[in-house]
Amino acid sequence: MGSSDVISLQVPASPEELKKLRIGDAVNLSGTIYTARDAAHKRMDETLERGEELPFDIRGQIVYYMGPSPARPGRPIGSAGPTTATRMDRYTPRLLDLGMAGMIGKGKRSKAVADAVVRNGGVYFAAVGGAGALLSKAIVSSEVVAYDDLGTEAIRKLEVKDFPVIVVMDAEGGDLYAEVGNNPLTNK
Amino acid sequence: MREIEVSTVTATIKDMCIEANHFLTPDMKARLESAAGTETSPVGKKVLSQLQDNLKIAGEEMIPICQDTGMAVIFLEVGQDVHFIGGDLEEAIQEGIRRGYVDGYLRKSVVKDPLIRENTGDNTPGVIHYKIVPGDKVKITVAPKGFGSENMSRVWMLKPADGIEGAKKAIVDTVLEAGPNACPPVVVGVGIGGTFEKAAEMAKEALTRPVDTPSTVPYVADLEKELLGTINKRGIGPGGLGGAVTALAVNINTYATHIAGLPVAVNMCCHVNRHSVRVL
Structure with missing residues (x-):
């Protein structure tokens, strides 16, 4: 498991940097990430089915599963914590195979996602669920780049600074949630 | 007969939607604070400290x-000597939700039809339980419910022969299956008995009982304590990243x-176990 120090990572990051990450690593992300959740994933999948291009170049990008609450005046965004990643599992392997570098969410992933993470040298980060006010402070700006009609579910481009995440699945096939589930305190 | 203007209900529910989404009740706040003291794992401590911040x-x-400001669940206990005047009570409640979510910068997370899935744009309708x-x-409880945890809830139709051990297993298995998805540390609302829908409604209502107030039924209070101990030995921890809480x-x-x-019925709730209670 990773070291206790926090790794600072500029995103988008190179494949080499992402492959070095290991489960349990605490990472602060700075740079550009994109948001997409259920409805945006469904629409992206339909777009690909029709043989059309995605509304943004997903190659090398980190996608954050998040739909914010509305921003109060003068703020870049409202509350902005992760949603459950499990619901995106159906669409994720295809996006990873297209070059998506990684994901931020919370919750368990399928075997198909784990395999796609390994196959593509990707990474799955968890942010703390239910800490949307705190996480919003690490978001510097937010801009809708596609599917504006979906409201909170639109695709947004975010600039983040020291956005705190933990590596839950890595390119070596590590799965932090599985390790936790297999280690009840009664066995220690 | 006491008369209550439905516009009062609207204004009250609007305030309560906003309050519940920004402030936890004192019992929840205190329990989260004390949890930080009992957690042993470094990552668990870190998550709990982030939750305090x-x-x-x-x-x-x-x-x-x-950010998931929930679907608004409203429990309304109406005294039988109350007469609502000035409009339709149900519409007044929905209008309160509408104003709370629109004026309060809360997320609109409700779709009009479960299969067609078009967002209503104002978080209505809420789910209303009358008694x-x-x-x-009139006692009003507003409990906005997030769906990360709602999705991990279960109703088990056990057999009488399954007994108390079967009930314990159903509850613990639900929590373990939920794991990180329900945003631990969780509050577990349970309804035992009644019918299919009665059990589910009791589980939801159990979440609105203060976490420092045990059941008034002695054996049930013991069961609550025992199950909390059992669940917290499984190591899922804050954020599902490992720990004692x-x-x-x-x-x-x-x-x-x-x-x-x-x-x-087991209604899972995340650590943001929100509710606001007022009496008119």
Whole structure:
């Protein structure tokens, strides 16, 4: 498991940097990430089915599963914590195979996602669920780049600074949630 | 007969939607604070400390505690000597939700039809549970429910022969299956008995009972304590990242049931176990 120090990572990051990450690593992300959740994933999948291009170049990008609450005046965004990643599992392997570098969410992933993470040298980060006010402070700006009609579910481009995440699945096939589930305190 | 203007209900529910999404009740806040002291894992401590910071920022800067500001669940206990005037009560409640979510910068998370899935744009309708009680007061509970945890909830139609051990297993298995998805540390609302829908409603209502108030039924209070201990030995921990604080409370409500049945409903709730209670 990773070291206790926090790794600072500029995103988008190179494949080499992402492959070095290991489960349990605490990472602060700075740079550009994109948001997409259920409805945006469904629409992206339909777009690909029709043989059309995605509304943004997903190659090398980190996608954050998040739909914010509305921003109060003068703020870049409202509350902005992760949603459950499990619901995106159906669409994720295809996006990873297209070059998506990684994901931020919370919750368990399928075997198909784990395999796609390994196959593509990707990474799955968890942010703390239910800490949307705190996480919003690490978001510097937010801009809708596609599917504006979906409201909170639109695709947004975010600039983040020291956005705190933990590596839950890595390119070596590590799965932090599985390790936790297999280690009840009664066995220690 | 006491008359209450429905516009009062609208204004009250609007305020309560905003309050519940920015401030936890004192019992929840205290339990989260004490959890930070009992957690042993470094990552668990870190998550709990982030949750403390999160609550502080939410209250000071009026940013919702969680971006999933929920589907509004309303419990209305209406005294039988109350007469609502000035309009349709149900519409007044929905208008309160609408104003709370639109004016309060809360997320609109409700779709009009479960299969067609078009967002209603104002977070209505909410889910309303009415109860008629003696007296001339109206007790309103607004409990916005997030779906990360709602999705991990279960109703188990057990057999009488499954007994208390079967009920315990159903509850613990639900929490373990939920794991990180339900945003631990969780509050576990349980309804045992009644019918299929009665058990589920009791489980939801159990979440609105203060976490420092055990069941008034002695054996049920013991069961709540035992299950909390069992769950917290499983190591899921804050954020599901490992640790000793997986659940903050197990609240169980019970009701009579049929000779052939043992319904057990488990309503999972994240650490943002929100509710606001007011009496008109």
